[in-house]
Amino acid sequence: MSSQSCVEVHTEWGIVSARQAGRNKAKEIGFGNVDQARITTAISELARNIYLYAEKGEICIGEVSEMGGAGVKKGLQITAKDVGPGIDNIREVMADGFTTSGGLGAGLPGVKRLMDHFDIESTSGEGTTITAIKWLR
Amino acid sequence: MEPSIIDFIYKRKQLLVEKWLEEVESVTQDSAITRIPEDIYSETNREFIDVIVNTLHVSPEEAKERLRSFVERLIHIGWPLSYFTRGLQAFRRVILEEMKENTQAEQAFSTFGEVENWIDGIVNQLVDEYTGSWENTLNLQKLALKELSAPLIPVFSHISVMPLIGTIDTERAKLIMENLLEGIIEHRSQVVLIDITGVPVVDTMVAHHIIQAAEAVRLVGAECILVGIRPEIAQTIVNLGIDLGKFPTKSTLRKGIESGLEVTNKKIVEIE
Numbered sequence: 001m002s003s004q005s006c007v008e009v010h011t012e013w014g015i016v017s018a019r020q021a022g023r024n025k026a027k028e029i030g031f032g033n034v035d036q037a038r039i040t041t042a043i044s045e046l047a048r049n050i051y052l053y054a055e056k057g058e059i060c061i062g063e064v065s066e067m068g069g070a071g072v073k074k075g076l077q078i079t080a081k082d083v084g085p086g087i088d089n090i091r092e093v094m095a096d097g098f099t100t101s102g103g104l105g106a107g108l109p110g111v112k113r114l115m116d117h118f119d120i121e122s123t124s125g126e127g128t129t130i131t132a133i134k135w136l137r
Numbered sequence: 138m139e140p141s142i143i144d145f146i147y148k149r150k151q152l153l154v155e156k157w158l159e160e161v162e163s164v165t166q167d168s169a170i171t172r173i174p175e176d177i178y179s180e181t182n183r184e185f186i187d188v189i190v191n192t193l194h195v196s197p198e199e200a201k202e203r204l205r206s207f208v209e210r211l212i213h214i215g216w217p218l219s220y221f222t223r224g225l226q227a228f229r230r231v232i233l234e235e236m237k238e239n240t241q242a243e244q245a246f247s248t249f250g251e252v253e254n255w256i257d258g259i260v261n262q263l264v265d266e267y268t269g270s271w272e273n274t275l276n277l278q279k280l281a282l283k284e285l286s287a288p289l290i291p292v293f294s295h296i297s298v299m300p301l302i303g304t305i306d307t308e309r310a311k312l313i314m315e316n317l318l319e320g321i322i323e324h325r326s327q328v329v330l331i332d333i334t335g336v337p338v339v340d341t342m343v344a345h346h347i348i349q350a351a352e353a354v355r356l357v358g359a360e361c362i363l364v365g366i367r368p369e370i371a372q373t374i375v376n377l378g379i380d381l382g383k384f385p386t387k388s389t390l391r392k393g394i395e396s397g398l399e400v401t402n403k404k405i406v407e408i409e
Contacts, residue, residue, distance in 0.1 A: 012306040019338060037338070037369035038376060044340040045377075096378055104341045104348075110377035 004062030010055060015047040018059040022078065025061045029076055029136060038114045039076060039134055045107045046080040046130055052101055054084020054127065064133060075116070075135040083127035090120060142251055143193050145239070146232065153231055154186050160227040181211070185224060189259060201262060208266045218267045222260060229256045287313040289320030295327040296397045298390065302335030310346035317350055321359050328397040329354055332390050334365030344379045351384045360400060362386070364393035 005025070007018040022043040026036045043059060050057040060079040065072050092098050094112065099105035108130075112118040117133040146153065161182060188207045192200035208221075232252055236245070286309055291297045297320060301313070321329060331347065333339065339347075351361040363386040366374075374381065387393040398404055 015306075016304050034369040034372050037373050040338050041340050041373045041377065044338050044342075048340065048342055104345045104379060106341045106378045110341060110379075113376045113378065114373065 004060050006058050006060040008056065008058045009047045009050045010057075012051065015044060015051060018047045018061075019043050021059075022061050022076075025063070026076055026134075029063055029074055031076070031134070031136060035134060035136075039078070042111045042114045042132060042134075043078055045111050046078065046132070049107060050080060050082045050084070054082035057082025057084065057127075066135075073135055075133045078115075078130075078132045080130040080132075081127070082129075086124040086126055086128055087120075087122040088124050090122060094120075142248055145236070146190065146193065149235060150190055153228075153235060154183075154190075156231045156235070157186055157224075157228050158182055160231055161224050181216070182224075185221075186228070189225075189228065192259065193255075204259065204262055205266060208263060209270075212267060212270050218263070221263045225256055225260050225263075229253070283312070287316045289316050289324070289326075289329070291320075291324040291326065292394065293398070293401075293403070295325060295401045296330070296394065297321070297324050297326040297328070298330045298332060298394075300332040300335065303337070305336060305343045305346065310343075310350075313346065314350050314353060318353055318357060321354065321357055326359050328360050328362060328400050330362050330364050330390060330393040330397060332365040332393075333363065333370070334367065334390070336370075339370050339374060341377055341379060344374065344377070344381070348381070348383070355384075360384075362393045362396060364388070364390050 005021055007021050008014060009018055019040045023036055023040045026039045031039065043061070047059050050059070058081055060081070062077050062079075064075045064077045066075070087093050094109055096109050097105040108120070111130075111132060114134075115132040116135050117131075119131045120128070121130075122128040158179075184207065188204055192204065195203070229252065233249060236248060236252070285302075287299060287301065289297050289299045299313070299317060299320075305313070317329060317331075320326065331350070333347075336343065347363065351363070354361040361384050363381065363384060366386055366388060385396065387396065
């Protein structure tokens, strides 16, 4: 990974600055309008989860590249890390409509649909790390 | 402070100032201060050191007042706080250095203590002034933001518009709900158009608040139309899997007003 910038999230304003950082990075890499919106929305969801459930954590945004069939492809990677309560039931959390906060329950499954690659690691009581990548087409 | 120490500092004022200026040049080189023009910078340095040294021979109240007016002026032009704290640290180093060479060992401790107290007092006041002014700015901005937060504007009889601009957080979401419901009663609206053209990101939380607001609007007997959905926002809403099917949505405010007029049995006609 060439460059990575991290934003700490422990207030609602942290969500806004994480989003801003993501939008800037997406623009820099060359994503179009729609993908920029997808990326910022995904960051918004992840950052809000940190704020709501873990109280604090950080969002890191960086550029990634991968050798593919058609040459090198570039992408943007979001890493959301916290040392909060962790998630016991990842399967349930990834199902649409599951919520513990009275929200819509579309956050994590939504992020998965918004991005191309989605990976979640969580240990109960130790925290959660979510990695998501959007490839530039 | 002991008169002997004051005396000590006064006698060496010139020397201390010279040494301090040298010291301060080196510590502030890497900070934001380098962008400030040379002449203003050195003038401020002189003034700063004068203000500090002069606090010794006037009454504490007077000293405080002088420091305050000096600092206020610099806060106003955006001088960084780090300049003052580093400058004072440098000043302390210079004085203590000077004293080490010229004081007896048994006196040294009490003298050092006095100087520390004196400098700490100045640092504390500076930090207080700065945080005070920051808090002030922050509160004013919060207030300003709240004032432009979520107005409900009656555009035709029974039709009102709420344009939303900027990020929606929990506090604002509450305001939106309150203003919406109060405004509907006050203007006797039948149709409310919520315009989200200016909302940069619609995530599940924002969508949730909008859905709740629309539901509440329905309960007080009015209809809610969501307008200003940009194409990229429409796509992310679909990707997120948010169901906005419970109330009508339109792409632009104009189309929203057209269907609002339909609901209220009115239409706009051209005059022959």
